[in-house]
Amino acid sequence: MTTWHVILVASILVAALKVLGHLVPSGPLEGPRPGRILELLTVSLLAALVAVQTLADGTALVVDARLPAVGVAIVLYRLRVPFLVVVVAAAAIAALLRRLAGWA
Template identity: 60%
Template sequence: MTLWHAILLASIAVLAIKLVGYAVPQRVFEQPRPRRTLELLTVSLLAGLVAVQALGGATGIVLDARIPAVLVAAGLFAIRAPFIVAVIAAAIVAALLRRFVGLA
């Protein structure tokens, strides 16, 4: 099996899962337990994506200027700062650390 076969199979599987989701009756999502699970699923997926982007490298976990930048953004979000302020502050922290400390 080549890489393209794996990508094609994964794409078909994702499409099938999505189509099965449309077939689930609406009343299932109105119950408290599935509703809570669906609400938490979005947050956990976003957290996973942020972790992969912040720590991921070509060969494994990479600790560089992205980690302090994400921590600054998280701190600003915790005190309810606007999104653009958190993004700009995180970018400035990452740029300063890369420039003066030498973190990649």
């Protein structure tokens, strides 16, 4: 099976899953508890993605310039700084640490 076959099969499965999502009755999902679970699921998946992208390199844990950059972004976000400023500041911190401290 080539890479294109895998991409084609995955695309078909994603399209089928999307169609199945439209066929699910909305009644059971409209309650307060399922709505809260779905909100928390989105946040937890995003947090896991950020943690993996920040601390992982393949199968190894890595502490490099990304970790302080994410820390700066968290602090600035909690201070309600505009998102674009948060992103630029975090990128600048990572770049400075990589340049000055020699972190990869």
